[in-house]
Amino acid sequence: MANTSNFFAKNKSVILYGVFLAALLFLLKWLELRFMIIDHAFEIYAGSIAVIFTTLGIWLALKLTRPKTILIEKEIFTGKPETFILNEKELTKLNISKRELEVLQLMSAGLSNQEIALKLFVSLNTIKTHNARLFEKLEVKRRTQAIETAKRLSIIP
Amino acid sequence: MANTSNFFAKNKSVILYGVFLAALLFLLKWLELRFMIIDHAFEIYAGSIAVIFTTLGIWLALKLTRPKTILIEKEIFTGKPETFILNEKELTKLNISKRELEVLQLMSAGLSNQEIALKLFVSLNTIKTHNARLFEKLEVKRRTQAIETAKRLSIIP
DNA sequence: TGAAAAATCACCCTAAAGTATGAGGGTTAA
DNA sequence: TTAACCCTCATACTTTAGGGTGATTTTTCA
Numbered sequence: 001m002a003n004t005s006n007f008f009a010k011n012k013s014v015i016l017y018g019v020f021l022a023a024l025l026f027l028l029k030w031l032e033l034r035f036m037i038i039d040h041a042f043e044i045y046a047g048s049i050a051v052i053f054t055t056l057g058i059w060l061a062l063k064l065t066r067p068k069t070i071l072i073e074k075e076i077f078t079g080k081p082e083t084f085i086l087n088e089k090e091l092t093k094l095n096i097s098k099r100e101l102e103v104l105q106l107m108s109a110g111l112s113n114q115e116i117a118l119k120l121f122v123s124l125n126t127i128k129t130h131n132a133r134l135f136e137k138l139e140v141k142r143r144t145q146a147i148e149t150a151k152r153l154s155i156i157p
Numbered sequence: 158m159a160n161t162s163n164f165f166a167k168n169k170s171v172i173l174y175g176v177f178l179a180a181l182l183f184l185l186k187w188l189e190l191r192f193m194i195i196d197h198a199f200e201i202y203a204g205s206i207a208v209i210f211t212t213l214g215i216w217l218a219l220k221l222t223r224p225k226t227i228l229i230e231k232e233i234f235t236g237k238p239e240t241f242i243l244n245e246k247e248l249t250k251l252n253i254s255k256r257e258l259e260v261l262q263l264m265s266a267g268l269s270n271q272e273i274a275l276k277l278f279v280s281l282n283t284i285k286t287h288n289a290r291l292f293e294k295l296e297v298k299r300r301t302q303a304i305e306t307a308k309r310l311s312i313i314p
Numbered sequence: 315t316g317a318a319a320a321a322t323c324a325c326c327c328t329a330a331a332g333t334a335t336g337a338g339g340g341t342t343a344a
Numbered sequence: 345t346t347a348a349c350c351c352t353c354a355t356a357c358t359t360t361a362g363g364g365t366g367a368t369t370t371t372t373c374a
Contacts, residue, residue, distance in 0.1 A: 050210045057214020097350060110302030113331065125353050128332070133350095135332080142360085143331075144300060145267030254320060269360070282323050289363070290320095299330085300361075 087154035094137045096155070103130040108147040108156050244311035251294045253312070260287045265304040265313050 091101070099120075106116045113131065117124045131143065140146045150156045248258070256277075263273045270288065274281045288300065297303045307313045 049206045053207045053210035054214040057211040059214075095349095099351065107301065108305065110297065110299060110305040112299060112329095122351085123353055125355085126351075129352075131331080132333070140267065141332085142267060142269060144264065144304065147301065147304065148265065148267040256321065270362095271360080279321085280323055282325085283321075285362070286322075288361080292362080298362085 084157035085154065090153045091155055094153075094155075096134070096137055100130050100134050100137075101155070103127060104134055104146065104150055105156050107131075107143050108150065241314035242311065247310045248312055251310075251312075253291070253294055257287050257291050257294075258312070260284060261291055261303065261307055262313050264288075264300050265307065 096104070102120065103116055106119060111119070113127045114124055117127045120127070131146075134146055135141060135143075138146050138149050140149055147156070253261070259277065260273055263276060268276070270284045271281055274284045277284070288303075291303055292298060292300075295303050295306050297306055304313070
């Protein structure tokens with residue numbers, strides 16, 4: 001029952017095409033009769049067929065061709081962007097120097113003072129001095145606090 | 158100069174159509190000649206026209222019609238979500254206990270071991286033990302590394 | 315109920331982090 | 345040019361962090 005109506009629905013275009021074709025054949029037979037009388041009727045008849053069937057072809061193609069579906073993935077941002085934007089205002093407000101920022105970044109990456117010193121080609125004492133200045137400027141006591149505060153202020157990613 | 162070749166390129170379909178139409182007319186004339194001889198040739202001629210022009214119509218429609226596209230926008234969420242989602246899989250994979258996670262969170266908040274001990278009403282030694290287990294499980298050496306790794310794995314915000 | 319896992323704590327020791335102070339050299343802008 | 349930074353380094357000291365080991369209690373789960 002459901003299948004029957006389903007069949008009609010699915011083949012609606014084909015059925016319509018069949019009906020239309022039958023109508024066309026009827027029209028053609030009618031034209032054939034007239035063609036006996038009118039002068040140059042053959043050309044008119046051929047032209048009519050051409051026009052009708054071209055139209056039919058176009059209609060068929062448009063009706064029966066499945067529209068192509070193109071899936072476009074749309075990016076919707078839902079939170080902090082992956083690309084870090086440095087908060088320069090806060091940086092100048094806190095008066096943090098380039099070198100200090102560098103140390104801060106390596107600090108947040110989990111490096112020890114000794115590792116930072118080696119990476120920046122300076123002594124351990126120098127890093128300790130930078131740290132002390134950083135903690136003072138960020139108003140913190142420990143490196144873990146410094147990292148937390150700096151991240152919160154978007155000074156580091 | 159560039160415009161000329163551009164013109165041909167852009168109207169290629171139309172030009173092709175014109176050429177094809179000329180060829181068709183030639184074919185029709187040839188068929189017209191034959192139609193004088195063969196019996197029932199008129200029906201064949203008409204049928205030929207019908208078939209040819211139906212094909213032509215379909216071809217035209219497919220060639221000249223812009224492909225119908227249905228745009229389906231799929232939302233892709235980018236960026237770290239503002240609302241932290243705990244990566245429980247990683248948590249169970251690393252076998253990190255509730256208490257250890259608690260310590261880890263306070264650690265990343267910048268608290269010292271002593272402060273964490275006071276906050277959780279346990280001794281400093283206990284916190285140190287938790288830390289040692291955490292570092293072992295996270296495969297790190299320092300608390301700053303632990304914080305970095307844990308954040309990267311979405312174990313802590 | 316009994317073993318495993320989790321949580322707790324202690325002691326000792328070393329390593330790293332942090333504080334305080336001083337100081338020399340380089341750049342920059344008033 | 346001089347004051348104000350910035351970067352550098354040192355020395356001495358204190359505090360905190362971390363490693364190793366062992367032990368007790370609680371919880372959990374098969």
